[in-house]
Amino acid sequence: MLEIMSRRRSIRKFTPEPVPEASVEALLDAGLLAPSGRNARPVEFFVVRDKATIERLADCREGHSGAALKTASLAIVVTARPEKSDIWAVDASIAATHILLQAEVLHLGCCWVQVMTRRCGPEMTEGAVRKILNIPADLSILCMIAVGQPDEAKEPHVLEGLDRSKVHYL
Numbered sequence: 001m002l003e004i005m006s007r008r009r010s011i012r013k014f015t016p017e018p019v020p021e022a023s024v025e026a027l028l029d030a031g032l033l034a035p036s037g038r039n040a041r042p043v044e045f046f047v048v049r050d051k052a053t054i055e056r057l058a059d060c061r062e063g064h065s066g067a068a069l070k071t072a073s074l075a076i077v078v079t080a081r082p083e084k085s086d087i088w089a090v091d092a093s094i095a096a097t098h099i100l101l102q103a104e105v106l107h108l109g110c111c112w113v114q115v116m117t118r119r120c121g122p123e124m125t126e127g128a129v130r131k132i133l134n135i136p137a138d139l140s141i142l143c144m145i146a147v148g149q150p151d152e153a154k155e156p157h158v159l160e161g162l163d164r165s166k167v168h169y170l
């Protein structure tokens with residue numbers, strides 16, 4: 001697992017090659033397998049494959065922040081029901097992280113694109129994404145995960161580079 005975690009990097013450039021159906025299913029299984037507080041399971045996913053729609057999602061962030069979605073062949077939008085859990089954002093973050101790690105196992109590239117609390121111009125990113133995908137108001141949106149076949153290579157993280165001063169032994 002440490003090796004997979006080390007290899008996982010944010011990839012923001014993808015080839016046009018699609019993500020195989022079996023890989024999409026595995027990514028969603030990884031998300032659904034995530035633990036949640038009090039086992040409330042508030043997290044729900046929206047799977048977007050239409051290129052034109054994914055490009056519109058990229059424009060819901062300002063500047064370079066949504067860039068990974070510009071060439072992605074798949075976007076997984078991670079949402080949750082606040083009525084089911086007051087810590088829905090924590091649960092959704094764990095589910096998103098499961099997906100990022102499973103993508104690495106599948107040799108796919110991916111990148112977290114933040115939605116919650118971000119803006120695109122005067123509008124909140126969440127409102128813009130909600131409108132494009134018709135996401136019901138009772139689901140809050142945490143992030144979008146851009147996924148595809150990588151078209152850039154990044155060096156893995158190395159364990160020797162970790163800042164161990166952040167660990168406090170008592």
Ligand SMILES: Cc1cc2nc3c(=O)[nH]c(=O)nc-3n(C[C@H](O)[C@H](O)[C@H](O)COP(=O)(O)O)c2cc1C
Nearest residue numbers: 008009010011012064065066067068111112113114
């Ligand atoms: C909570 C969170 C929000 C992030 N938001 C964005 C984002 O909006 N756009 C983006 O391109 N990358 C985003 N990232 C990716 C980070 O920039 C990236 O993980 C960080 O720079 C470390 O690089 P690495 O993922 O290659 O290890 C986000 C990552 C996390 C965990």
